[in-house]
Amino acid sequence: MAWTWFHRLGSPPYVYRLAQRLTPWFAWSAGIILIGATFDALVLAPPDYQQGEGYRMLFIHAPSAWMSTMVYTTMAIAAAVGLIWRIKVAHAVAASCATLGATFTAATLATGMLWGKPMWGAYWVWDPRLTFELVLLFLYLGYIGLRASFDDVQRADRASAVLAIVGVIDVPLIHYSVVWWNSLHQPASVMKLGTPSIAPVMLIPLLAMFLGCTLYFAALLLTRLRGEILRRERAATWIREVLAS
Amino acid sequence: MSEFLHMGKYAQYVWPAYGIVLVCFLLNIYWARRALAQARAEARRRLAIQKENE
Numbered sequence: 001m002a003w004t005w006f007h008r009l010g011s012p013p014y015v016y017r018l019a020q021r022l023t024p025w026f027a028w029s030a031g032i033i034l035i036g037a038t039f040d041a042l043v044l045a046p047p048d049y050q051q052g053e054g055y056r057m058l059f060i061h062a063p064s065a066w067m068s069t070m071v072y073t074t075m076a077i078a079a080a081v082g083l084i085w086r087i088k089v090a091h092a093v094a095a096s097c098a099t100l101g102a103t104f105t106a107a108t109l110a111t112g113m114l115w116g117k118p119m120w121g122a123y124w125v126w127d128p129r130l131t132f133e134l135v136l137l138f139l140y141l142g143y144i145g146l147r148a149s150f151d152d153v154q155r156a157d158r159a160s161a162v163l164a165i166v167g168v169i170d171v172p173l174i175h176y177s178v179v180w181w182n183s184l185h186q187p188a189s190v191m192k193l194g195t196p197s198i199a200p201v202m203l204i205p206l207l208a209m210f211l212g213c214t215l216y217f218a219a220l221l222l223t224r225l226r227g228e229i230l231r232r233e234r235a236a237t238w239i240r241e242v243l244a245s
Numbered sequence: 246m247s248e249f250l251h252m253g254k255y256a257q258y259v260w261p262a263y264g265i266v267l268v269c270f271l272l273n274i275y276w277a278r279r280a281l282a283q284a285r286a287e288a289r290r291r292l293a294i295q296k297e298n299e
Contacts, residue, residue: 052255053255057262107266149291
């Protein structure tokens with residue numbers, strides 16, 4: 001009995017309709033939270049005692065970085081579930097992640113460069129964390145390229161799943177790079193055990209950004225997922241129904 | 246207001262960074278909606294062909 005919900009999540013028509021129902025909730029809450037958090041980050045939060053107004057890049061750089069690794073982890077888990085249990089919907093989830101993850105990895109690198117120039121004196125240094133984040137961008141691009149090289153969706157799913165799973169090793173490397181190696185990059189302030197080493201007036205907009213980004217990801221994932229499910233389905237009856245609505 | 250736009254002396258770094266992220270947010274919304282619309286259109290075409298063959 002307890003497993004019926006899990007089995008339903010493997011059923012394309014059920015997931016399609018669920019995604020359709022949930023998307024507006026995630027989208028609107030994400031929009032409201034992100035607008036509020038941006039106002040807080042740019043206007044209400046006080047300047048930093050060392051970096052002045054320049055630290056405000058934190059509020060978009062750290063959430064972008066969170067998105068880049070969180071989306072990749074989601075993609076790798078979904079790909080593994082799809083590969084092991086041969087669940088089409090799981091492959092569709094994995095395929096829905098890549099573009100979003102790639103753009104936010106690029107945004108992480110770009111905002112990091114714009115933050116690095118005034119604070120470190122250089123746009124780019126071959127620091128472990130920066131390098132592994134760049135590797136993550138190449139993993140996403142490789143995944144997208146690999147998928148595009150197959151005409152058959154099922155074969156693209158299986159091949160790209162292997163790449164996604166192998167590449168997930170990069171996620172802990174990014175996270176722990178600042179601990180394991182000498183790094184110019186500052187260590188974690190929030191994503192660690194113990195009390196966050198950041199003042200509440202700055203922590204609140206940052207956490208709101210994290211939350212808003214996660215909800216935004218959920219809304220976009222569900223939107224793309226519907227398209228990916230339609231591409232994988234040949235049974236006509238339920239598709240006719242959902243297309244009519 | 247001009248003080249706010251000035252961002253200390255960091256305006257040339259802060260605003261482009263916020264701009265890049267905003268563009269990413271909006272582009273992904275546009276791409277996701279377009280991908281869904283294309284998949285729906287393709288599914289419609291497929292159904293129409295199936296119907297003709299029946």
